[in-house]
Amino acid sequence: MLRRRSIRSVLFVTYSVIIALILSISLLLFYLWSSDTLREKAADSLSGTSRSVKEKLDLEIQKMDTVSQNILYSNLVKERFLKLSGLNEPGANPQDATVNAKELAEVLVAANGPALPVQQVNLYDFEGNLFGSGFDNRRTTVVLTDMPWYREVMEGDSGKVITTPAVDEQLAHVLPTQEEAYSISLLRQFTDKYNTPEGIVEVKQSVNNLFKTVVLTQREGVIVYNDNGELIYPAGPGHEAESAYVRQFLARPAGGSIVNPATGERELFAISHSEFTGWNSAVFLSEKSLFAPLKTFTTAFTALSGCILILAFLLTFLAAQRITKPIARMHALVKSANLDSIAASALSEPTSGLNELDRLQLAFGKMGERLKYSMEQLMMAQQQEMQAKMLALQSQMNPHFLYNTLATIGVMAEENMNREIVGMIENLSDLLRYISADGDSLVELGTELSHTEKFLGCVGFRYGNRLSYAFDTDDGLLQVPVPKLIVQPLVENSVKYATKGVPPWSIGIRAYAEGEMWLVEVRDNGPGFDEASRTRIEEAVRRINRTGEAPSLTVDGMGLLNVYVRLKIMYGEQMVFRIGEAPGGGALVTIGGTRATGGNDKWTSSR
Secondary structure (H helix, E strand, O other), rough: OOOOOOOHHHHHHHOOOOOHHHHHHHHEEEEEEEHHHHHHHHHHHHHHHHHHHHHHHHHHHHHHHHHHHHHOOOHHHHHHHHHHHOOOOOOOOOHHHHHHHHHHHHHHHHHOOOOOOOOOOEEEEOOOOEEEOOOOOOOEEEOOOOOHHHHHHHHHHOOEEEEOOOOHHHHHHOOOOOOOEEEEEEEEEEEEEOOOEEEEEEEEEEEEHHHHHOOOOOOEEEEEEEEOOOEEEOOOOOOHHHHHHHHHHOOOOOOEEEEOOOOOOEEEEEEEOOOOOEEEHHHHHHHHHHHHHHHHHHHHHHHHHHHHHHHHHHHHHHOOOOOHHHHHHHHHHHHHOOOOOOOOOOOOOOOOEEEHHHHHHHHHHHHHHHHHHHHHHHHHHHHHHHHHHHHHHHHOEEEEEEHHHHHHHHHHOOOOOOOHHHHHHHHHHHHHHHHHHHOOEEEEHHHHHHHHHHHHHHHHHHHHEEEEEEEEEEEHHHHOEOOOOOOOHHHHHHHHHHHOOHHHHHEEEEEEEOOOOEEEEEEEEEOOHHHHHHHHHHHHHHHHHHHOOOOOOOHOOOHHHHHHHHHHHHHHHHOEEEEEEEEOEEEEEEEEEEEOOOOEEEEEEEE
């Protein structure tokens, strides 16, 4: 036996599941898309940051290298330093040594430049004499071969040697407050004019001073190391975690993601290698901090989704309840309906499986067989009634025009205007034939406009040159079917009110298309619609829409309301009926409806 369920339970469960799925899938897709987008943007940002760090470090080291080369290529430095080295021999004049040392110091300061790009410059000769300029200006002796960089400087062929950070005892001796101060040195061989090595030039920069404008301003983590895996920044002990990073960076020089050796969190990183310094600038960013705003938003959205889901459940339940109650009442009403004169036919068994719908099916089945014939008769009666209304409204033609035309013909006959009388009678005959012709209530727009022009021609015989008119019509609209006598009453109304003013009078008829709509504008240069007339017309339109009654079929019923009702019957909600003021003064009436054909060419007639 088919298991029956209530509409209420089906609606509630179905829509609840749909809403829950939509919210869940939307949240999941948004999170996946946002995380991928953030990861891609972060990778691009890290790559740019690593390049920026590398370029800034290259610039700082370039400054140090420039100072060293300024010293190497300075003849004054060579002359004073070599002379100073010779003055250290026994029997040399100490006063000459002092003067020469002072001059050498001044030359070194000049070579360093006013901006002081390096903190310390040291000149070594191969006898172990050291001449310092910068924070430490002492002259002393050292064991040159004991220096950690000596072999690399003497045997290297790259021209320059950049050391790894080391505790600078020289600066620590001069500046005792900077205990365990780390510095980086750039060294080159010092040669005489014959390119024979005479000593070594060393320029120093403290690590803090070198990196403070380079990496300390970055919000991401920064590590700098050389190709041997030696840590350049940060310098000093206590950086085992950074050293662990370096080991992972050496294994993956192209960048990507790694696991933080200290916290176990995954981080994104990018590396840029410098050919100038041989250093690698690695920049890394924790995915936790990167996705923190997204997770916050996701949490808030999840909470909001929960509230929305609860509210949706409640609304779905209420909606289902609201739907089933009217259905139950409808069932009772349908079941009680009975038309004794109509025979009932056999009904099929219900198959929906829903209690309410099964009952509705039975009830509507019984009622449908009884009402089928009655509905067919009712539809036929309604069609006949609508056709009768259209024909009745169409038959409304203001006889004032006929009276005035006959009076005008009489006056013209007295004045022996035989040719004009013939033309006027021909136009009047065509108009009367057009108005009284049986058949379809629809005509082509071109035909309607042609007879409207004949009407104006008749009026023109009466008013002469005081009345002018013009037609401006899209040629493609001439074949569009429209209700008969839909334009002529508007023109007649314009003539009636425009001629109350001072001549000359002008009437303009424009037919054009907007999308699938045909539109006709009739304008005049008369006094236009006053407030009382417009209010009366608008009230009559509202009454017609409310009651469905047509305007009176008396002579005074002809006019704008007649046109409105016929458009309403013909086009329903797709009709156009507007009254207003013309841009240059006078009345403007616009009517329209849907069209079957269209075009762009113009058909123009004027007088």
